[in-house]
Amino acid sequence: MIELRKITHDNFEAVLELSLTDKQKGNVDSSIYCLARAYVRILNDEKPPMIFAICHNDEVIGYVDIGFYELAESSILREKYGDEVTYGLNRFMIDKQHQGKGLGKQAMKKVIGYIKSFPQGKADAVSLSYWMTNAAARGLYASVGFVETGAIWDGQTGGDWNAERKDIEYAEVGARLGL
Ligand SMILES: CC(C)(COP(=O)(O)OP(=O)(O)OC[C@H]1O[C@@H](n2cnc3c(N)ncnc32)[C@H](O)[C@@H]1OP(=O)(O)O)[C@@H](O)C(=O)NCCC(=O)NCCS
Numbered sequence: 514m515i516e517l518r519k520i521t522h523d524n525f526e527a528v529l530e531l532s533l534t535d536k537q538k539g540n541v542d543s544s545i546y547c548l549a550r551a552y553v554r555i556l557n558d559e560k561p562p563m564i565f566a567i568c569h570n571d572e573v574i575g576y577v578d579i580g581f582y583e584l585a586e587s588s589i590l591r592e593k594y595g596d597e598v599t600y601g602l603n604r605f606m607i608d609k610q611h612q613g614k615g616l617g618k619q620a621m622k623k624v625i626g627y628i629k630s631f632p633q634g635k636a637d638a639v640s641l642s643y644w645m646t647n648a649a650a651r652g653l654y655a656s657v658g659f660v661e662t663g664a665i666w667d668g669q670t671g672g673d674w675n676a677e678r679k680d681i682e683y684a685e686v687g688a689r690l691g692l
Contacts, residue, residue, distance in 0.1 A: 515619040517565040517577065517627060520548070524566045527573035531608045540647055541606045547578045560633055562603060567620045574611040577624055578604040581633040582640075589664045590640060590689060599689075600628045602641035612649075621657045629692060638691050644668060645684040659688040 520528060528544045542550075551562050560581055567575035580601040590596040602624070607617045628639055641659065643650035665674040668685030678684070 514570060515616060515623055516568045517620070517623050518568050520564060520566055524568075524573050528566050528576050531573065531576060531606065533606060534609050537606075537609070540644060540650065541604050542578075544576050547576070547604055551578075563627075563632060565627075567607070567616075567623075569611065569616055574616060575607040575620060576604070577602070577606075577620070579624065579628065581636070589662060589687065590638065593662060594638065594689065594691070596637040596640075596689075598634065598636040599638045599640045600633075600636050600692075602639060605641075617653050618656055621653060625657060625690065636692055638689050640687065640689050642668075642685050642687045645681045645686050651686075654688055657690070659690045662687040662689050 518524060528548075531544055533540070547562070547564055551564055555561050563579040563581075565577050566573045567577060580603050582599050582601050584591045584597055584599060588596070590599060605617075605621070605624070607620065625639065628636075639659075640662075641654065643654070645665070664687035665676075665684050666672065666687075667674050667683055669683050674684050
């Protein structure tokens with residue numbers, strides 16, 4: 514059974530030990546980075562990200578990091594869909610030993626269920642992004658209802674993406690699920 518569990522003294526080490534294949538390492542920030550970033554947010558009186566250990570039958574198999582965002586007027590989600598507030602899926606991963614067994618999809622359904630409880634306030638949508646070359650992420654998110662927004666940007670610099678560019682490994686695409 515898949516569960517989202519808060520990070521505790523007991524599961525903390527297992528979260529830090531989660532690993533990906535060398536090829537996947539650039540797809541998502543490490544759990545150490547996510548937890549360190551959460552600490553900085555808390556010290557600066559910002560809303561903490563919602564970080565959970567993803568557990569399968571009591572074993573830690575992944576983690577998820579969710580944020581709560583009020584969107585700028587210029588946001589594509591605001592202009593295109595009228596979204597004012599979103600939950601953003603900042604990071605999501607399943608350990609390399611547990612991938613390809615349907616567990617990521619089950620965990621994403623739990624994540625969406627959690628977001629629908631509006632833990633940090635009401636919101637219009639869930640948003641996320643992934644590298645254009647990340648076929649597994651694209652397939653997973655589409656399978657639970659996310660739709661690409663059409664936004665593509667340079668995932669390294671955050672700048673505009675030029676469709677003429679051939680180095681698509683740096684293209685990041687946005688996707689959205691309405692709530
Ligand atoms: C992306 C990731 C979370 C998928 O987790 P998973 O447990 O392996 O996925 P599942 O087995 O639950 O598969 C769910 C769906 O994802 C898609 N999918 C999974 N692996 C895939 C692959 N290698 N290629 C294409 N689609 C894939 C399929 O649509 C699949 O549904 P289906 O089996 O019904 O066709 C996992 O591969 C991972 O952690 N990757 C590295 C980190 C990462 O890229 N995170 C996302 C950052 S945006």
